[in-house]
Amino acid sequence: MTSEALPTVFIVDDDRGMRQAIQDLVDSVGLHAESFASGEEFLCKKHNSRPSCLVLDVRLPQMSGLDFQQRLVDIGIQIPVIFITAHGDIPMSVRALKSGAVEFLTKPFRDQDLLDAIQQALQRDRAAHEQQAEVHNLQQRYGSLTAREKEVMTLVVSGMLNKQIAGEIGASEPTVKIHRGNVMRKMEAGSVVDLVRMADKLKLSPRK
Amino acid sequence: MANEDVQRTLEELSRNLQESKAWLEEAQRVAHVGYWVWDLQTNRVIWSDETYRIFGLAPQEGQIDLAKVRESIHPNDREEVFRIAEESVRSGERADSEHRVIRPSGEIRVVHSLGDLKKDSSGRPYQMFGTTQDITDRKRAEEALRRMSRSVQESNARLEEAQRIAHVGHWEWKIETGRLTWSDETYRIYGMAPQERPIDISILREMIHPEDRESMFRKAEESLLSGVRADAEHRIVRPSGEVRTVHSRADAKRDASGRPYEMFGTVQDITERKRAEQALQQTQIYLREGQRLARMGSWAFNDEGLHWSDELYQIFGLDPEKGAPKIEQYLTLIHPQDQAAMAETIKTMFQEHSGCDVTKRIVRPDGQVRYVRCVASPVIEQEVFKGFLGTAMDVTEQELLTQELRREQAYLAEAQSLAHIGSWATNFATRQNFHLSDETYRIHGFDPRQGPPGLERFWATLHPQDETLVRATLEDAVRAGTDYDIRDFRIRRADDGQIRFLRTIGHRNPVGEIGEYVGITMDITELKRAEEERERLRQLEADLAHINRVNMMGELAAALAHEIRQPIAASITSANACLRWLARDPPDLKRARAAAARIEQDGNRAADVINRLRSFYKKGSPPRREIVDVREIIQEMTALLRTEAFRHSVRIHSELHEERPQVLADRVQLQQVFMNLMLNAIEAMRDSGGELTIASRPNPEGQLVVSISDTGEGLPADSAERIFDAFHTTKPQGTGMGLAITRSIVEAHGGRVWATTNSGAGATFHFTLPAKAEEHA
Numbered sequence: 001m002t003s004e005a006l007p008t009v010f011i012v013d014d015d016r017g018m019r020q021a022i023q024d025l026v027d028s029v030g031l032h033a034e035s036f037a038s039g040e041e042f043l044c045k046k047h048n049s050r051p052s053c054l055v056l057d058v059r060l061p062q063m064s065g066l067d068f069q070q071r072l073v074d075i076g077i078q079i080p081v082i083f084i085t086a087h088g089d090i091p092m093s094v095r096a097l098k099s100g101a102v103e104f105l106t107k108p109f110r111d112q113d114l115l116d117a118i119q120q121a122l123q124r125d126r127a128a129h130e131q132q133a134e135v136h137n138l139q140q141r142y143g144s145l146t147a148r149e150k151e152v153m154t155l156v157v158s159g160m161l162n163k164q165i166a167g168e169i170g171a172s173e174p175t176v177k178i179h180r181g182n183v184m185r186k187m188e189a190g191s192v193v194d195l196v197r198m199a200d201k202l203k204l205s206p207r208k
Numbered sequence: 209m210a211n212e213d214v215q216r217t218l219e220e221l222s223r224n225l226q227e228s229k230a231w232l233e234e235a236q237r238v239a240h241v242g243y244w245v246w247d248l249q250t251n252r253v254i255w256s257d258e259t260y261r262i263f264g265l266a267p268q269e270g271q272i273d274l275a276k277v278r279e280s281i282h283p284n285d286r287e288e289v290f291r292i293a294e295e296s297v298r299s300g301e302r303a304d305s306e307h308r309v310i311r312p313s314g315e316i317r318v319v320h321s322l323g324d325l326k327k328d329s330s331g332r333p334y335q336m337f338g339t340t341q342d343i344t345d346r347k348r349a350e351e352a353l354r355r356m357s358r359s360v361q362e363s364n365a366r367l368e369e370a371q372r373i374a375h376v377g378h379w380e381w382k383i384e385t386g387r388l389t390w391s392d393e394t395y396r397i398y399g400m401a402p403q404e405r406p407i408d409i410s411i412l413r414e415m416i417h418p419e420d421r422e423s424m425f426r427k428a429e430e431s432l433l434s435g436v437r438a439d440a441e442h443r444i445v446r447p448s449g450e451v452r453t454v455h456s457r458a459d460a461k462r463d464a465s466g467r468p469y470e471m472f473g474t475v476q477d478i479t480e481r482k483r484a485e486q487a488l489q490q491t492q493i494y495l496r497e498g499q500r501l502a503r504m505g506s507w508a509f510n511d512e513g514l515h516w517s518d519e520l521y522q523i524f525g526l527d528p529e530k531g532a533p534k535i536e537q538y539l540t541l542i543h544p545q546d547q548a549a550m551a552e553t554i555k556t557m558f559q560e561h562s563g564c565d566v567t568k569r570i571v572r573p574d575g576q577v578r579y580v581r582c583v584a585s586p587v588i589e590q591e592v593f594k595g596f597l598g599t600a601m602d603v604t605e606q607e608l609l610t611q612e613l614r615r616e617q618a619y620l621a622e623a624q625s626l627a628h629i630g631s632w633a634t635n636f637a638t639r640q641n642f643h644l645s646d647e648t649y650r651i652h653g654f655d656p657r658q659g660p661p662g663l664e665r666f667w668a669t670l671h672p673q674d675e676t677l678v679r680a681t682l683e684d685a686v687r688a689g690t691d692y693d694i695r696d697f698r699i700r701r702a703d704d705g706q707i708r709f710l711r712t713i714g715h716r717n718p719v720g721e722i723g724e725y726v727g728i729t730m731d732i733t734e735l736k737r738a739e740e741e742r743e744r745l746r747q748l749e750a751d752l753a754h755i756n757r758v759n760m761m762g763e764l765a766a767a768l769a770h771e772i773r774q775p776i777a778a779s780i781t782s783a784n785a786c787l788r789w790l791a792r793d794p795p796d797l798k799r800a801r802a803a804a805a806r807i808e809q810d811g812n813r814a815a816d817v818i819n820r821l822r823s824f825y826k827k828g829s830p831p832r833r834e835i836v837d838v839r840e841i842i843q844e845m846t847a848l849l850r851t852e853a854f855r856h857s858v859r860i861h862s863e864l865h866e867e868r869p870q871v872l873a874d875r876v877q878l879q880q881v882f883m884n885l886m887l888n889a890i891e892a893m894r895d896s897g898g899e900l901t902i903a904s905r906p907n908p909e910g911q912l913v914v915s916i917s918d919t920g921e922g923l924p925a926d927s928a929e930r931i932f933d934a935f936h937t938t939k940p941q942g943t944g945m946g947l948a949i950t951r952s953i954v955e956a957h958g959g960r961v962w963a964t965t966n967s968g969a970g971a972t973f974h975f976t977l978p979a980k981a982e983e984h985a
Contacts, residue, residue: 017778017810024803025781028788028796059770086773107777111784 007122008050011035012042012065013057013084018107022055022084025111026118039068051129053102053121055114058085058092066096073099078128080121084109138198141187149186152179156192157199233257240342246274246323248297248334253277262319262342264311282308282316293323297333300325306343317344368392375477381409383432383469388412397454397477399446417443417451424456432460432468441478452479503602507532510587510595523580523602525572543569543577561586561593567603579607621646628731636686637723639663651710651731653701671698671707682714686723691715696732709733746851771817779810836878838869838914842902845882849890857897858890858918865905871912871977877953878977884946885916885973892920892970911959912979917972923965931963950975 009026011033013019019035026033036042039060058065069081083096083104093104102124103117145153148169155165162180166173189195233256236242242259246252251274257267263280270276281289285307296303303323308316323338368391371377377394381387386409392402398415416424420442431438438458443451458473496518499505505520516532524541526533533541535554542550546568553564563585570580584598624630630648634641641663646656652669654661670678674697685692693713701708714727786803789796839862846860853860871878889900898919907913923931932951947961954961954975961975 015774015778017775017806017813018781020806021778021781021785021803021810024799024806025785025788028785028792028799086770086777107773108780109777111781111788114781 008052009033011055051125053080082117153183246336381471453482579604633726635724653703669699775810775813779807782806856894860900862902889918911976918970920970
């Protein structure tokens with residue numbers, strides 16, 4: 001994938017010196033970095049689906065970094081966050097990590113610590129992107145099923161035999177077999193186990 | 209011839225006889241007299257025509273016999289009539305009887321019957337001949353006459369009686385003879401016995417009151433001339449000298465030619481009536497005057513309607529000519545706020561026939577509002593409701609006065625309640641309370657509504673530990689007749705058992721009796737609490753000043769740390785980047801140089817922060833300068849730190865060289881310097897206690913030297929030179945900034961600060977400040 005080649009590190013810090021230093025450090029290890037003086041500036045930037053992470057200063061002029069992170073969650077922007085602060089305390093770091101921050105670093109920090117955190121964050125973002133893409137794919141496949149096939153799929157992943165399914169939906173066993181074959185083909189499932197995993201990802205609730 | 213003559217004569221006689229008989233019949237009819245013949249042998253009776261008529265029959269209507277006659281006579285008279293008849297037959301005397309007969313129609317007539325006996329030659333009676341006359345009408349006339357005459361007599365008697373009762377007499381005056389006749393009552397009216405002496409005009413004249421005499425006689429003459437009835441009220445003088453008022457009336461009687469010949473008149477004694485009238489008039493005048501004076505009107509309500517007295521109209525400002533208002537109109541005169549209540553009162557009065565006593569406001573037509581007290585009571589005669597009688601009094605002045613009084617009392621009570629001060633007047637000798645204000649009750653926990661508790665109950669509220677003292681003080685004062693002031697004693701409040709602190713002041717009433725005191729009692733519990741609270745607050749304030757100072761240092765350090773940490777972190781990161789650019793193969797020198805340049809920038813930035821901080825207290829950026837009285841600052845700081853000093857048994861005193869040493873300084877910063885040095889001194893003596901001395905003196909350079917000495921542990925031997933450095937501290941809770949700031953401030957003022965060890969115990973901190981005079985230098 002093309003996005004593999006161009007992961008982006010976003011930096012939000014109101015201190016210009018700090019901003020430039022981090023951007024330069026990120027550049028020095030061959031990653032692409034973009035920096036902003038405030039959260040608002042960051043939100044104005046058009047986002048694409050490239051893997052990315054955000055290095056966020058806790059003390060910002062308008063809104064604190066912690067509140068800004070919450071706001072990102074609220075408006076549906078999923079991006080791993082690394083907090084940096086000039087005077088962090090334990091409760092603050094606990095709160096940040098609880099709300100999904102990758103790391104909480106106190107200035108001045110070791111350069112390797114920041115770079116490790118950035119790598120970890122990008123990895124996490126990449127995985128999230130992949131999972132999202134797979135779910136999206138599965139949803140498309142699931143969408144191509146007829147209503148009857150969806151019904152049969154639900155019963156199959158519940159662990160029912162063809163005979164039981166036939167009794168359940170009031171159809172003959174051969175008919176069920178045809179439906180089942182269509183489901184396996186359209187969902188591109190190699191086995192029932194495969195299909196169950198797909199149903200799980202699609203969050204289909206199996207029949208009890 | 210002779211025969212013919214006889215015949216003729218006979219015929220003539222017969223004719224005459226016939227005529228005579230007819231006349232007789234006629235006469236009998238006119239006179240209502242009939243005759244009858246009773247044959248004693250046969251008992252046959254013959255009646256004349258008129259007799260038949262008298263008995264109510266047609267003439268010769270039927271055969272009459274004795275039985276028939278008997279039947280016709282009224283049963284009550286029957287026996288008497290026949291007895292008289294038989295008596296007459298026996299005696300030969302004429303029978304004479306008045307009796308009643310009953311006609312067949314039932315009508316009763318009264319007749320007069322006479323009967324004579326006829327005797328034969330042998331003298332034996334054989335017949336009775338008689339007449340019967342109908343005397344019914346005559347009888348009636350006689351009866352009427354008799355009744356009339358009796359009535360006249362009675363009338364005369366009654367008239368006399370009536371005249372006597374009514375004090376009316378009458379008189380006649382024969383004008384020609386001049387004779388005057390008085391009735392008995394007239395004599396009495398003129399104070400004489402009836403008919404005591406003859407009266408004439410001149411006597412009469414004398415008896416009329418001189419002031420009325422002329423007018424009275426003139427009226428009599430006028431009446432004689434004009435024919436109009438004379439009518440006059442005048443006074444008379446009785447022989448006894450008593451004056452009476454009489455009412456005289458007289459008419460003249462005239463003959464055919466119109467000439468008066470007699471005057472007839474009445475005279476009535478109206479003295480009593482006159483007096484009653486006058487008395488009534490007087491009473492009414494008094495009443496009216498009384499109502500006017502009392503501003504009280506009266507009214508009556510009965511079947512005849514509503515009557516208002518003149519004063520009532522005055523009170524309501526209404527015109528008496530227009531009459532009393534109706535109830536609906538009356539209500540409109542009432543003040544709107546009192547209308548509903550008054551309407552309700554009136555309704556109740558009529559429903560229950562009850563009285564009322566209400567005070568309400570009225571609005572006069574001129575807009576004036578007046579208070580009127582209305583008292584009414586129902587009039588009930590023999591259990592029958594007749595109406596109401598009432599009074600209405602203008603009580604505006606009283607009401608306003610009462611309201612004013614009530615208001616003032618309320619204010620006073622309110623003021624007492626607010627201040628928790630009760631007033632009282634008591635005679636301690638007789639144990640009598642003359643006056644106790646409500647607040648006095650409340651202070652001791654008594655309910656004012658339950659009336660004054662005895663003095664003993666007041667004593668009973670005293671706290672056992674204070675009772676002896678209070679009683680003794682009071683008894684001493686009463687015995688000596690002096691005022692007293694018991695400033696602080698406790699009671700256990702009667703209602704809730706709470707312990708309260710009181711102060712009571714008593715002044716002997718100089719005009720009163722022995723033991724009589726007026727005074728006040730104050731609940732000072734809150735006051736005491738407030739004082740304690742104030743003391744506590746002062747302490748808290750001192751603590752806070754200390755804590756604030758520590759906190760401020762902490763904040764400052766934190767802010768400083770952040771400010772400095774930011775550029776340092778940036779430069780470290782840039783240094784890392786720089787190293788990474790250099791470590792590349794080949795090294796990216798351009799990027800490494802850029803990073804190194806940023807390191808320099810951030811390094812300078814960190815230095816700037818520190819410079820900025822130092823410049824706070826640097827000379828050259830002087831804060832406000834004013835003439836500050838050092839003594840004032842010392843006093844302020846001493847007051848602020850007194851609690852703190854007291855807590856550690858430190859005494860503060862000052863030895864100032866001048867009365868009012870003055871310097872040019874920033875007052876607040878100077879306060880801070882004193883505060884720091886004094887706090888340090890106290891802290892140095894915190895375990896030992898001791899003395900804090902503040903001294904001032906001028907030095908040869910014209911500066912003021914202030915020295916703050918303690919008797920504490922003294923300066924640390926190893927670090928005496930470093931004590932003014934920032935963050936250097938020897939105290940567990942210290943920030944190490946106190947003396948550093950002090951030095952900054954003093955130096956910023958162009959002064960110097962140093963410390964010396966005392967020859968005895970403790971240390972002294974000195975600082976110099978430019979004296980006021982230097983301003984001009």
